[in-house]
Amino acid sequence: MRLTLAQIESFYWIARLGSFHAAARQLCITQPSISGRIRELERDLGCVLFDRSSGRARLTEAGKAIQRQAEQMLALAREIHDETTAGKLRGLLRLGVVETVAHLALPRLIRELNATRPSLRIELKVDVGAVLLKQLAERQLDVAITTDAVASEGITVRPLGEVDLAWLGPASHPLVGRMLTPGDLVDEAIFTQPETSTIGRTIREWFETAHCTPKSMSGCNSLSVTSELVASGLGFAVMTPAIIRSDIADRIHRFEASPSIARRTLSLAALDETWSGDTEFIARFVADTFRELKALR
Template sequence: MLELKEIETFLWVARLGGFRAAAHKLNTTQPSISNRIAAIEATLGVQLFDRGPQGTALTARGRELIGYAERMLALRAEIMRAVGSPDALRGVVRLGVSETIVHTWLSRLVERLHGLHPNVTLEIDVDTTPNLREGLLTQSLDVALLLGPLAEPRTKSLSLSTYPLSVVARADSALARGARPVGVEALRAQPVITYPRNTRPYADLRDLLSVPGEPAPRIYANASLSTIVRMALDGIGVAVIPAVLVEREVEAGDLVVVPCALPLAPLTFTATWLVDAHDHSALAVIAVARAVAREQPFAAEAISHNDHI
C-alpha cells in the first residue's frame, strides 16, 4: 500500500538530492528514509532513484512519480486547511529570519504560532537576506522572512512590514544638535553604520553618499543589529537603520532620530517561499506571520507578489 509518509519522503529525497538531507528535513534518521524509499519501490515494483557515487538521482519512473506526489501532498494540505483542527497540524518548519524581524515581532510570531498550532515547531535560522535567499533556493529553509520580494520566479512572496530607514545618532553628538535635516555632506563627514555589504540598504546608501571625484564614503557594514546600535551608542558613527529598532534607546535619551534630507528607501520585509512547496505547516507559519505583522506598527499593505498562499 502506498503510504502518504512514503510519498512525502520520496518527494523530499528528490528535492534535496539525498537520503541524509531528507532525513534531516523530516526529523528522522537516514536508515529510516532508506527503508521508506525501499518500501515504496517494492510497492510500485520499480526503482525510483539511481544511487550513484555522485549522489541520488531520479530514474525516469521517479520523475513520473513527482507530479503525482506533489498533487497528493497538495491535496493533503488542502484537507488539513479545510477540515483539520489546528492541533492536527504538526511538523518542523525551517524558518529563516532577518535580524530586523528578530528585533521587532519574531517573539510574537513564535508565541502566536504555539498558541494556534502547538504541534508545529520552528527551526529558526537568523541570517542576512542574500544567505536566506540561498537557503530557500537550496531548500535548506522552508520559509524566509527577508528583505523582499525576491526576483526569483520560483518564489512567492507576501508583504509583511515596511520600515522607513532613519538616521540615528548619539544624543550628545553634533549631528543630533543640528537644526537642519542632514544631507550628503553631513553624512559623509563621519562613519555611517548600516546593514551588510551585500544588502540593498547598503547599496542604496553607498549610491546616495558617493560623490564623483571624492573618496568613497565611510560605511561600516554590519550583519548584527545589536552591534550597529552599540556602535552608535559609543559614538563610532551614525546608524542608518529603522527607528523602530532603537525605540528604547531613544526613549532613554541616549540616541536621537535625526531628520534626514536624503531619499532613503524604506525596507519591505516579505514572507518568501518556493512555489512548489506544499508543506501545510510552512503555509500555516506564513499565515501567522502575516497576521502578526499586520498588527504591528509599519504593517505593509497586504500585497502578495507572484502569487498568494
Template sequence: MMDLRHVQAFCAIVRLGSFSAAAKALSTTQPSISMRIRELERELGVQLFDTKSRRTKLTQKGRKFIFHAEELLKLVDTIQESMADDKIVSGTIRFGATETVAMTWLSSFVESVKKTYPDIVLELDIDLTFDLWAKFHAGMLDVLIVPPPVGELGVYCEPLGEFEYCWMASPKLGIPHKRFSPMELAEYPIITLSASSALYQMTVRWFGDHGSAPNWVNHCSSVSMVAALTQSALGISLLPSTVLKERSAAENLQLLEVHPPFPKLKFFVVYGTYAISSALKAVVDIAKATSTFTPPDTSMDESP
C-alpha cells in the first residue's frame, strides 16, 4: 500500500525544487527523502524523476502523478480536519509576511491565534516579498502573506484583499497642490523600497506603462525608513494610506493627487499543498478572518 509520507515527500520536492529543500521543510534528512522517493517509485512501478538531468526534473509519469498526489493529500487533509479536536490543535508554524501586514493587522492575528489555539507556536518573519518567497521555496517558511504570487505547482494561493499605497511628500518640498501625471511625478526625487519588494516592481511598471522613468534617490528595506526619509523632505514616496491617520505623520506629510492612481496592492495567503497540518489550516483560517485588507473591487480592477 502506498505510504503517505512518500507522497508528501514527492509533492514537497516538486514544490520546493530540490530534495534538500524538501528535507528541510519536512524536518528530515536528504537521504531519508531520497529513500522515500525510491520506495514510492517501487510501489508505483515507474520512475518519477529524470535521473539524467542535473536539475530536479519530473518524468512524463511524474508530471502525471503530481496531480493525483496533490488530490490525495488534499483528501487526507479534509479527513483530518473533519476529525480534529480544536482543543488539541498544536504545532509550530513558520509565518512570513511583509511589513504592510505587520503595520496593519498582524498583532490582532497573533492575539487571535494564541487565544483560539494556545498550543500553536508562531515563528514570525517580516521581510520583503522576494526574500519571503526565497525562504518559502527553501522550506524555511510554512505560510506567506504576500502580494501577487507566481503560479506554480504544489502551492495554494488564496486572495486576502487589497491595500492602498499613496504618493506622499513633505510640505517642506513646496510641491504644489494639483493633480500630477506619472510623467510629472517622475521628475521629483523618489524614495522607495528595495528591488526585493513587490511595491518596487509595481512602481517601475506603473511609470513605464505611462512613458516615464522614476528618479530614484534612495532604496530602503523598511517602510518605516521610507516614511522617515520622506518626512525629512529627501524625496517623495509611496506610503500606506493609513500613515496619514497618525497625527505626527499627518502634520509632516502631504498627500499628492495623482492620475491615473497607483493600483492597490493585492495580497494572498500562500502555503504548500504537501504538508497541511491541522495547525497550519487553523492559522490560515484565522489569517483570512482577521485580515483588514479590503476585498477587491472587480468592477474597477486595475491590474498592477
C-alpha cells in the first residue's frame, strides 16, 4: 500500500466541498486527475469512499471512518513543511492585494505576520487585479491576492472561495424591495472601478446580458469613497457588502438582482520560488478572515 498526500488531499477536499468538480477547482487540477487519485486510493484501501448516486459526492461509512485521520495527516504535513527552512519566507515579501482585501483582511494579516515572523519585511501594493497579476508575472511582486487568477508557468494559484458581490444602492431609493434588472438601473448613476478591475468587468457584463448600457457610469478607484457616495443617495455600485462601515450601513441597501451577479473567485497567486508554508498560512488566514466577515459565499 502506497498512500500519497495528493490522494489524501483530494479525498479531504471532495469530502469538504461535496463534489469532485469543486475539489478539482480548489486544487487547480482537472477533474479526471482528481478522479484518478480517488480511484487509486480506493483500490489501495480496498473500499469505496464516496457514494455518487445522488449527484453529490457523499462519504460512505468507510469514508467517514478515515476522514479524521486524513485531516490529521494534512495538518501534520503542513507542520512539517512550516518547520523547514524552505517553508519560511525570509527577508522581503512583495505583497499585492486588491482593495477589498486591503479593507477586510490586510490590517489583521500584517499584525499577525509582524508578531509571528518579525524578520519578514513587507512591501505592499494595492491595485486592481489585472495590474497585480501583470506585476506578478513580471516578477515585481512575490504574492498577489486578487480575483480570478489563473495558474501559469512559474505561478501557483490557490483559490480561497467565491467573493460575496452585490448591487448596493441608497436605502431611501424607490427601487428598494424590488429585484433589480439592467433595465431598472440604465437611467441611474453607476459608480464603478476601472474597466480592467473585477468590479468594472462585472458591471459591464451584467448590463450586456440585457444589451444595454447605463447612461451614467462614473469611475472611482476607491471603494470607501464609492460607499460614501451610495450612502449619500447619489447612485448604485457593485461591491462586497462586508466593507461598508457601520456608521453608514443603515443608509445603504443590498439589492437582489436578475440576472445574478457573476461569481468571482478570490485567490492567492504566488511565484513558484516564493511558495512556502508561510504562503499557505497567508492564504488560510485571508480565507478565514473573509469567512468570519461573511465576505465569501
